Amino acid sequence: MSAIVSTTTLAEFASLLGDPARASIVIALMDGRALTAGELSWIAGVSASTTSEHLAKLSAGGIIAVEKQGRHRYVRLARPEVAAAVEVMMAAGIDGPRRYRPVGPRDATLRTARSCYDHMAGRLGVGIAAALVRCEAIRLDDAAAALTAHGERFLANFGIDLAGSGASKRPLCRTCLDWSERRPHLAGRLGAALFSRSLALGWVGRQSGTRALAITPAGRQGFAGVFGIEIA
Amino acid sequence: MSAIVSTTTLAEFASLLGDPARASIVIALMDGRALTAGELSWIAGVSASTTSEHLAKLSAGGIIAVEKQGRHRYVRLARPEVAAAVEVMMAAGIDGPRRYRPVGPRDATLRTARSCYDHMAGRLGVGIAAALVRCEAIRLDDAAAALTAHGERFLANFGIDLAGSGASKRPLCRTCLDWSERRPHLAGRLGAALFSRSLALGWVGRQSGTRALAITPAGRQGFAGVFGIEIA
DNA sequence: CGAATGCTTCGGCCGCGGACGAAGCATTCC
DNA sequence: GGAATGCTTCGTCCGCGGCCGAAGCATTCG
Incomplete structure (x- = not known):
């Protein structure tokens, strides 16, 4: 065997x-x-x-x-x-009979920034997560993630009120292994709040028919200024 | 979705x-x-x-x-x-229900060196592949692998005559993602030739009932001398 | 040519397992 | 307390699909 x-x-x-x-x-x-x-x-x-x-x-x-x-x-x-296996299986299952799929630029934009349900993934998503860890706004241990007191102030300053988002059962701060980057990005209520705030600020824009996110010029400035990240 | x-x-x-x-x-x-x-x-x-x-x-x-x-x-x-998906699925399927499996010494020897049909895998297999790349005997691009002219001489010197192995349809040089090392080892006719030559030289030995390969003292010397690799 | 080999197609059998609804616990709400 | 909600267990049905052997094509051999 x-x-x-x-x-x-x-x-x-x-x-x-x-x-x-x-x-x-x-x-x-x-x-x-x-x-x-x-x-x-x-x-x-x-x-x-x-x-x-x-x-x-x-x-x-x-x-x-x-x-x-x-x-x-x-x-x-x-x-x-399991998530990794499913990812790879879906990739292998695509066009089983058919030959190639034109991976093309569409794939590249997905890697840059995309929505993953209600939060951000791709280089942008993992960049934000890394930045928040770097400035000690959140702590990532193992699978769980925790928001620090400093992080709460930091986010409030950014316009995110997590207390106000209601006593939803949904976990506040959760990480999700990024498909393209193999590093965690933020999900949970925090991830969702970061996404909706970014949308509200006009930093990123959804595009119809795809999960790819466009980073606006204002977004480039903003993400660099607030989180200190540059997305290639 | x-x-x-x-x-x-x-x-x-x-x-x-x-x-x-x-x-x-x-x-x-x-x-x-x-x-x-x-x-x-x-x-x-x-x-x-x-x-x-x-x-x-x-x-x-x-x-x-x-x-x-x-x-x-x-x-x-x-x-x-498909091969990649199967690899990952097998890795994910291991210990689905069970928590850990007692990895134990048997598993350790398998990781060190094992046969994968007619070629070598484990640390030994990926070590050889890496060594051949390092000395530019083979080139690995993407999924395919190619033998260089220098590599042909190198292997002839090692006692492998690939031309003589017949005009088999089987690919000469093929890589296979190693289950335990997550890096490629060599399969194809080249991989098979390396294995049989190593067996003939008494550098590795099969063990009954298992795919684990024993690296003999002569093998340690030989692999170090010819390929410059030390297997822990 | 006929015989042997390798594989596929066909027909039929059988059992696994996925589907549902009803009933049974558990928990929460009022 | 009783009613409502969320999920599981149970009983049952039924169809898909895996299995085989026999027969049918191909190909090669003698």
Whole structure:
């Protein structure tokens, strides 16, 4: 055998992702956010009971981690390896039959800056995260991220009021491994707030039909001034 | 959706690998060699007819490429992206449910040096590949690898006559991403020749029942002298 | 040419597993 | 307390797909 692991390992892992409903679930979790079973049920387009069974399998297979919280069940991807595998699998699955896909400039702009649900990713996203760590506005340990008192003031100064964003159940500050940069960017309520504030300031702009974000001239100035980052 | 590609792409790709028989087939092809349908039938442990159906699916899914040759049908992986995906999936599949696996000494020896079909992998394999690049015996661009004129002489000096190995269809020089090292090692006819020559010189020895390779004292000296590498 | 080999197509069997709804816990809300 | 919500367990159904053997094409061999 070519592989160190047995063949069943590959087949088991793959078959977990080989079901359309489970694939939808996993893709929905790909940005690192935790979603409830109910939300996933809606996303996957199957009943609550079916979703529950799928979640049980994914959990047993080490794909997802489930966290009970009140009467909700929060689901997230279990390990970064899983996210990495899904990324690569999607890349491999594209144009299986077809030959090439024209990667082109569109891909390049995605790497520069893109939206990942409601926060920013790409070089811009990881740049901001790194800048906030550098100036000790946040601390990243392991998987979790924490906002410092200094960071709270820093962000308030930037126009972000996290306390005002309500007592949502959603984690305040969460990191997400960036697909193109292989370094973390910020997700969670903080990531979302940074994104919406950047949009409000006109620093970045969405483009229809793509996740690519345009960094405006004002944005270049602003990101450089506030965070000290230059995006190539 | 979080992903660039649609959810069906992931599910389709994954379900192709989600069947034990197909997974065996793909794993058997992981080193880039082309095998016949009959061989794969034996490897997968299913009948010829079943194998034929599996091959049709894998081919339609862009996983494998099939080349007709006389009354044989040679099968190989279609694209490097597929091999990369399988590598990462196997890595992600390990210890899905289980927390850690006791990596232990057996695993350590596998990481040091192991056979990957007919060539060498592990630290030894990637070390040799790196050494050959360093001394400009081979060039690695992107996925392909090419032997230089200097490299041909270098290898002849080492006792490898690649011209004599026949006009096999098999690629001369091919790289394979190493599972444990995450760096390329050499496969293809060159990789096979390096392995058999090392065996002939008594530099490495196979061990029964495992893919681990033992590096002999002569091997330590030899690999250090010829390639300038020390394997920890 | 006929016989042997390699693979595919066809037909049929069978079981896995994904789907749902109803009922059962658990938690929260009023 | 009771009602509402969120999720899981259970029972059941049903269809997809993997499996095989026999027959059917190809190709090669003698």
